[in-house]
Amino acid sequence: MKNKIKNHLKNNIFVLNYSRMWPFIKPYWIRALIATLITIPIGSLDAVIALSLKPFMDTIIMEKGGETPFNLPLYSIPLFIIFFTIIQSALEYTSAYLNTWVGGKITNSLKQKVYQKLVSCEASFADKNTSGFIVFRCDSDPTLACSGLINNLKVFTTRLFSSISLICVLFYTSWQLAIIAIIILSSALYPLTKIREKIKEVMNKTVLAGGAVLTVFNETFAGLKTIASYNLETQQTSKFSDILKQIFKLQIKYTQRTAWLSPMMHIIISFGIAGAIWYGSYLIKSNQITSGDFVSFMTALLMLYTPIKNIGKNFTSVQMSFMAIERVFDFLATKMSVTEKENAPHLQPLQNKIEYKSVSFSYNSEKTILNNINLTINKGEKIAFVGNSGGGKTTLINLLPRFYQITKGSILIDGQDIQNVSLRSLRNQIAIVFQDNFLFSGTIKENILLGKQDATEKEINQAIKSACLDDFIKTLPNGINTQIGERGVLLSGGQKQRVAIARAFLKNAPIVILDEATSALDNKSESIVQQAIDNLMYDRTVLVIAHRLSTIQNADKIIVINEGKIIEQGNHETLLNMNGAYHSLYMAQFKSKN
Numbered sequence: 001m002k003n004k005i006k007n008h009l010k011n012n013i014f015v016l017n018y019s020r021m022w023p024f025i026k027p028y029w030i031r032a033l034i035a036t037l038i039t040i041p042i043g044s045l046d047a048v049i050a051l052s053l054k055p056f057m058d059t060i061i062m063e064k065g066g067e068t069p070f071n072l073p074l075y076s077i078p079l080f081i082i083f084f085t086i087i088q089s090a091l092e093y094t095s096a097y098l099n100t101w102v103g104g105k106i107t108n109s110l111k112q113k114v115y116q117k118l119v120s121c122e123a124s125f126a127d128k129n130t131s132g133f134i135v136f137r138c139d140s141d142p143t144l145a146c147s148g149l150i151n152n153l154k155v156f157t158t159r160l161f162s163s164i165s166l167i168c169v170l171f172y173t174s175w176q177l178a179i180i181a182i183i184i185l186s187s188a189l190y191p192l193t194k195i196r197e198k199i200k201e202v203m204n205k206t207v208l209a210g211g212a213v214l215t216v217f218n219e220t221f222a223g224l225k226t227i228a229s230y231n232l233e234t235q236q237t238s239k240f241s242d243i244l245k246q247i248f249k250l251q252i253k254y255t256q257r258t259a260w261l262s263p264m265m266h267i268i269i270s271f272g273i274a275g276a277i278w279y280g281s282y283l284i285k286s287n288q289i290t291s292g293d294f295v296s297f298m299t300a301l302l303m304l305y306t307p308i309k310n311i312g313k314n315f316t317s318v319q320m321s322f323m324a325i326e327r328v329f330d331f332l333a334t335k336m337s338v339t340e341k342e343n344a345p346h347l348q349p350l351q352n353k354i355e356y357k358s359v360s361f362s363y364n365s366e367k368t369i370l371n372n373i374n375l376t377i378n379k380g381e382k383i384a385f386v387g388n389s390g391g392g393k394t395t396l397i398n399l400l401p402r403f404y405q406i407t408k409g410s411i412l413i414d415g416q417d418i419q420n421v422s423l424r425s426l427r428n429q430i431a432i433v434f435q436d437n438f439l440f441s442g443t444i445k446e447n448i449l450l451g452k453q454d455a456t457e458k459e460i461n462q463a464i465k466s467a468c469l470d471d472f473i474k475t476l477p478n479g480i481n482t483q484i485g486e487r488g489v490l491l492s493g494g495q496k497q498r499v500a501i502a503r504a505f506l507k508n509a510p511i512v513i514l515d516e517a518t519s520a521l522d523n524k525s526e527s528i529v530q531q532a533i534d535n536l537m538y539d540r541t542v543l544v545i546a547h548r549l550s551t552i553q554n555a556d557k558i559i560v561i562n563e564g565k566i567i568e569q570g571n572h573e574t575l576l577n578m579n580g581a582y583h584s585l586y587m588a589q590f591k592s593k594n
Contacts, residue, residue, distance in 0.1 A: 021106070021325065024146075025102075025106060031098050031101060034098060035099050035102060036154070039095060040157070042088055042162075045084050045087065045088040099151065103150035103151070110142040110146055111138070114137075114331065117331065117334070121336065122337065122338040122404065123403040123404060124404055127363075131215055131218045131219075132214030133212075133214075136211040137211075137328070137331050138331075141327050141328050144324040145325040145328050163304055166301075167304065169297070169300040173293040173294075173296045174280070174288075177280055178297075181276060184272030206247065209243060210247070213243055216243060220240075272301070273301065273302070280294045337404075338404065344421055346422055346425035347421040347426050348414070350379050350541055351379065352379055353376055353377060353413075353414065354376070354377040354411070354412070354511075355412040356399075357374060358410075359372070359408070360373070360409055361399060361406055363404075368564055369392050369395050369564050371563075372409070372565070373396060373409070373564075374566075375569075377541065377543065381542070381556040381557060382537060382557075384545075384552035384558045385397065385544070385546070385561060386549060386552070386558060386560055386561070386582065387561040387562050387567075388585075392564040393561050397543055400511075400513070400543070401427050401432065402418060402423060431451070431504035431507045431536075432512075432513040432514075433497070433500050433513070435516040437488075437500035439496055440487075442483065442484070443480065443481045444480050444481070444484060447484065447488070447499055450503055451508075452507060462505070464502050466501075466505045467535070468498055468529075468535075469495075469499065472495060472498070497532075501533065501536055504536055505535075509540075511542075511543070512541070512543070513543050516546065548589070549589055550589075552572075554572070555571070555572070557570065560585075562581060
């Protein structure tokens, strides 16, 4: 029996979604409860007007005797209605204020949780999803989920108690007419049970399309120069137009599946009103009810039916909110392949060596990127990785900080499997300079401090000097506090690289990864950046992916990777004398320069 109850609750969308939201509501539950309880008198006071019309109609209009509510004088009935309407309005304002306060707090808490999940996502998550889709899931869905939850809870509780009080008035004035009204009401509400299935598929497609719109805006903003240089204005506009057409079709489909609800309920309710008028006339003529009873009944009936006619739209928005809640919690429940074991030990700074043991990796089961890699990197060595594009160099490097999960094998640092240590301690030991380093909007100083938040001015200045950034900063009016724009757009490629190198200097990690850090630079910028990189590599264990072989001739060991396998390894002279793949790559670059 208990299992049946649990399964029922699990399958109840209303209970399931509110139970999911409870941890976010809990810190503010007192205000949320007050806001909900206030809706009881707000809804219940609707009955006052309907109930007051009976004595007024019978005594004044029909000149029949009758008692007034609380035995008040007849002339006080209008004042009585105004008084309770003022109370109801004051309670509505209080409820709206509390709901906005609670809703805002819950929305922020949910967005905070979603953001925490986002920043902990692995690299493959970004590979599989677009920026627009992520923005929609992390911003729009929590807002829709919380606003819909709070606002619709207020609407439903208000209408619930309004309906209960008005139904009481119906039965008080005429139980016969009340039965007719309740039957019609039940028939009008039945279509609501079918609406969820009709809109779920359309809403899911709309979310994807909405994410696509955001992605296009993001890409267009970031790629304005590319669009202009290749005259892509017409092509991009056409692409965006196609997405808008798709959204329009989804909107039409959504309307087709939901717009019938309110008119259908309106038609059904009209039968209830017509039946009440027809049967009410008979009851008046047969003296079973008074005219005051009938007017009071019809007023209560109209007050009950009017919001019911429009509840279709409200119920649809409820379903949209529930779907948003489901999408949010599906995202929060997303399992990452790169995980940290409970109570994982901290990794100590590198003392001896890094070992790749029979390491294999694939992004999916269809294609193997790395196949049975075995490699030892001793502390203090400078190891360079070269090979054809797509051979697996970057993937091999990305496995060390656990940006991706190894498919087979293991990577050891001083004998400790990196899968068994805490991610934070592992990544604290590694500084990375990418080919295209990401800089956050803000100042140069703020971006450098990402390497060490509590760095002293002396440490910052040393990092700037070591990164060959000091001469450039001296030319800036605001120096290190100069704003660099979104993604560092106000800096050149070489300047961005040196900011990233300064950041790596400040981190002072024993292991440094350089992912083609100079391949996108001109000769002058490359010379400056290379000097900064040489400073960064001093007295550290370095793994460098090199495009220009001239930059890695002094490496302790050069690893040649092709099609996911190590095919050659040795120093520069040894590999040249082998007349193999490295020799071919080197000669191809040498000839191209001549």
